[in-house]
Amino acid sequence: MDATQVRIDDIVKGHDVVLFMKGTPLFPQCGFSSRAVAIMEHLDVPFHPVDVLQDMEIRQGIKAYSDWPTIPQLYVKGEFIGGSDIMMEMFEAGELQALMADSGVKAG
Template sequence: MTDSTTADPVHDFIAKTVAENPVVLFMKGEPEQPRCGFSAVVVQILDHLGSDFVGVDVLQNDALREGIKAFTDWPTIPQLYVKGEFVGGADIVREMFQSGELKSFLTEQGVLSA
């Protein structure tokens, strides 16, 4: 339970970014230049599916890198959000892609053309 009297700018930034963008990938590096293999895999999958997404480089700021882990209670990066919902990290995204589930999910969410 977060105490509403102590505003957390990192938490607020994450919440705002996730709320304002249909598909957000919190990653190491930028989509054009990922700085870890796991981030690169998720970028390749999203690019392959033709999904527009916003990439947020968590390496730009230690508070953001730690904050995103606390935000979802998920220990690893990258983290994919679709329509405000946490989807998962690299392994989950890769499994969903391989099974066809990710494409269906993105289409159902209206972020990918059928």
């Protein structure tokens, strides 16, 4: 792993829930990131946001790390879950809530 991949790995493994996104939770910079934040806020679980617009190495490196071409990207307990479309599908089916509970991620 190169230095950027190590940084990403440290972030992903250092937090229970990580959302790599464009912008911040208060000011998402794309509709997909906005939708991802809205889902996370509805779940009321704490998450660590990473603004990929602030670091071009992270922005490109996260795509290689996950082998997923788009942002946002959600990780729970070190596992890549998916982007906003997958998050929405899982949320609507109740699967995202179950994943958080099964992973020991508590609301509030």
